[in-house]
Amino acid sequence: MSGIRKADRAGLAIAAGLALIAAVILIDASRLELTSTYGVGPKMMPIVVALGIAILAVGNFVMALRGDVAKPESADLRPIVLILGGLAAVIALIGMGGGVIAAIAVLFAMTSAAFGRRALITDAAIGAGLGLLIFLLFDKLLTLSLPAGPIERLM
């Protein structure tokens, strides 16, 4: 029993994560005070769900010990970081009032880069054009408002 394989460690991590979620749900449910006069109150569902997740945590733990875990092929980390970075940039831009067009431009460029393109400026320009098109479509045609920044307010 020397050295746990990598996939097994992933299985153990999943089991631990599930146990943690179950605990969080139980603690949250214990804080509910009001209940119904008849039948079951608001605590029933969270408790049932938490118990289910706790049992499944054990199930996943057993499977991890047995090595009954999916063994994924190697994954490339760089594109994942690029896409998540793009999404983080979107959150920051929308949060600080940068507007949806700039956010789309950044996301488009970073996702394209994640899929192997090396033309960041061109892709950002395409993304900005796409963003403008989407903004006009939503704002004028579908009358759905998108978060506006300095660029959007010019229109």
Added chain:
Amino acid sequence: MDTLLALAHGLTVAVQPTNLFFALIGVLLGTAVGVLPGIGPALTVALLLPVTYKLDPGGSLIMFAGIYYGGMYGGSTTAILINTPGESASMATALEGNKMAKAGRAGPALATAAIGSFVAGTIATLGLTFLAPRLVDVAVRFGPEDYFALMCVAFVTVSATFGASPVRGLTSLFIGLALGVVGIDKLTGQARLAFGVAELLDGVEVTTLAVGLFAIGEALYVASRRHHGEEKLEPVRGSLWMTKQDWKRSWMPWLRGTLFGFPIGALPAGGAEIPTFLSYSTERRLTKFPEEFGKGAIEGVAGPEAANNASAAGTLVPLLTLGLPTSATAAMMLAGFQQYGLNPGPLLFAEKPELVWGLIASLYIANIMLLILNLPLVGLWVRLLAIPQPWLYAGILVFAVTGTVAAKPSVVELSMLTIFGLMGFLMRRYDFPVAPVVVGLILGPVAESQLRRALSISLGDPMVLLQSPISATLLAIAAIALIAPFVMKGLRRFQADDD
């Protein structure tokens, strides 16, 4: 006779120009997303939900159904030409279809898929037309405890039959159920699992979850394994038309595929994967040309394609009559109904017959549109596959983010989208099925409120669940469906030890 009258009335609704237009947009979009690898019909409906919020409910739902049917047609094109199934229901088609394309018989493969889809889709829609009113008659008698029991059946079958392992399927389901608990409890007004975040009081948006899991999760997954090499597109060479021999070998598989697809889709057994693989193995056993299987046998394309279209129509039976989604796309369509305050079920048939029957009638029209779109125009769709992969996925992510922002322009919502995306990626990577999460989020709160209603009517006596014969039967089915996979697995291990 009543059914035919209702259908005729539905047809007058469906042929109204605006509804025809919605159906056309639906089938065009559906075929496009079916062809494009990486986006399926479930994601497309999810992306469109916030956009269609202000449109006419009848038209939008007709469009969603068109997307569902179109996705099933389009998926076969990708499966045949690049061996990358556009959606999981086309995996069986890829087995023989891609071999046929490599042998220069892409044309007949595409033709038998399209015509088989049309035949199966039309027969299965007929099945839906005549089965739905019968089921509605039964469903009218359902009390809250029966609905709760029915949800339990759906939970078990959706999670235990999807994917490779019941434990992983149930894990996915319970994550969905946990997400369904988030928000204000409707009966007592207390916040659950909101952790003081105001945006969480309304609960988790179904669209945010679905878009995160399907769009962002999928993009991360594909990007992370790009270095494993790309798939090659087979050109469509030679005649598109089927020979007399092809027709002779196709028609029986079409009918058999329909017979697998429709009932399995209609039972809450979940997904189109099971009937397509059943159809594939049956055709393989019954064929007069066993030597061709594995090298491009037309039966292996005709059967599974028919099965997957028939199952799409089958899925609409429990969705429309009971409000029970058994596939990811059906779950998103249910969310579509809910966004207009409509609850599919017997009441909807009674209160809004023009909407329900207009939707059913439009399915016949959608099938005819799809046959035309997919046979003579297949070359156009193949061009879609020439879109560079970076731009395709960048575009998908842009639409995912825009849809979320349009529904709820908040940093919290976008953060949730990102977290769900990461979750979807990890689930794909470690082989946890994604659909049960969505079904759990949508049906969890419904099941809870039905159970609490049943128990408050019975003054808290849980025996009410066993006293209703319908509920008792359904709960027994759920229990068997839950235990069976574990027992079977145990038996198999036992036998393996014996050998």
